[in-house]
Amino acid sequence: MISTVAALIGDPARANMLTALMDGRALTVTELASAASVALPTASGHLAKLEQGRLLVAQKQGRHRYFRLSDADIGEAIEKLMGIAQRTGAVRVRTGPRNQAMRTARICYDHMAGERGVALLDALRRSGHLEGEERLAVTADGRRFFADLGIDMAKLEKGRRPVCRACLDWSERRSHLAGALGKALLQAIVERGWARRSESRVLVFTPSGERAFAEAFAL
């Protein structure tokens, strides 16, 4: 039943937890309780439901239980609902700096979204490293390019997850790069210290990192 899934997302506390997990990290029960502003027992109950409904998967590590989104699909569905919430005005607009930063660059599940994510995909297409629109493919030239960045393409291709995937961006209404390659690129960007994950989903670029990023990908 479709309503079962929607009802799970339809509770404010659970929706807050899910959005907190949109950056792809795994969070503990306590962290999620805080993110949703509810007491621990309440959070525990919600998480049990989300796990039972297969929206989240849990992983035990010592005294902690880490939860993360069970699949990239979940994140995409939530992005889609965000878009609708925006359009129907069911969202608080608050155009603060936080919101602005979210639009510039944020983390969507495990890859980069926002203006900069869309620009990245555009640049990769323009440089001939990727081709195709919805179904993206890495070109021979692209394979070399990504390998130079330290990405093990053979390993990505062996994995179960699609290497490239176009993900619709809710703030830009255009696609950015998802899939295993999207994840690897975000990793590369963070490892080089060009940007760091902030406490929220916002991705903060350093001034020099921004320049290096633009140069590396020929933005």
Added chain:
Amino acid sequence: MISTVAALIGDPARANMLTALMDGRALTVTELASAASVALPTASGHLAKLEQGRLLVAQKQGRHRYFRLSDADIGEAIEKLMGIAQRTGAVRVRTGPRNQAMRTARICYDHMAGERGVALLDALRRSGHLEGEERLAVTADGRRFFADLGIDMAKLEKGRRPVCRACLDWSERRSHLAGALGKALLQAIVERGWARRSESRVLVFTPSGERAFAEAFAL
């Protein structure tokens, strides 16, 4: 708030109404009450909420009030949730003939989906009438082809709605053709008597219609 939207979809009665509207037709309050198996006052209340939440728009015509999905986005979000419901096993599988028929060809908002919808888009690409993946475009050759089918391309292009749009198919997990052209093609198919809408979202092809369809689009 994202949870506001999800909660609207999260009630079984409302979810049934929304799925009943997925074929793009506008239905009356009585019809929707029956689709959701609830009494009239109950349905009326739900519909008021859906309208207030901007998921539906109403249109008064005489004694009737017709409701339809407010936007193609809504339909897409619901398809996405269906995919998740399927994956998480929150859906009754029942592999009856009805289900099989749904997978073969059905109506998604106002265009054709299912195996046949996916095959149609493939064929149009292969024949060079359309090009691109996610962002589709009609080729010069395609313009002639669609005009021959009696579709007024100039009119479509003038409209506010995108002419071509790729819509992810939940049963096939591949794209089919949406947008104004997708709608026009479905219309053409129905007008020629190749297929007719059944009581549900299922699209039933006649044997001869099926042959004519395959020939016309070079499947």
Added chain:
DNA sequence: TTCATGCTTCGGTCGTAATCGAAACATCAC
């Protein structure tokens, strides 16, 4: 062992919303 931390289970309270019958309202047909 003992203590601290993280999480879950239990039990009870409270709100909210889904539900329907009856009655009111609106529109058309005659």
Added chain:
DNA sequence: GTGATGTTTCGATTACGACCGAAGCATGAA
């Protein structure tokens, strides 16, 4: 006008689920 059909409002019932405090369980640290 009267009657038929379609829809909404009202009122009352009911049920489900969100919530938290307290107590219990599990794991790791000292």
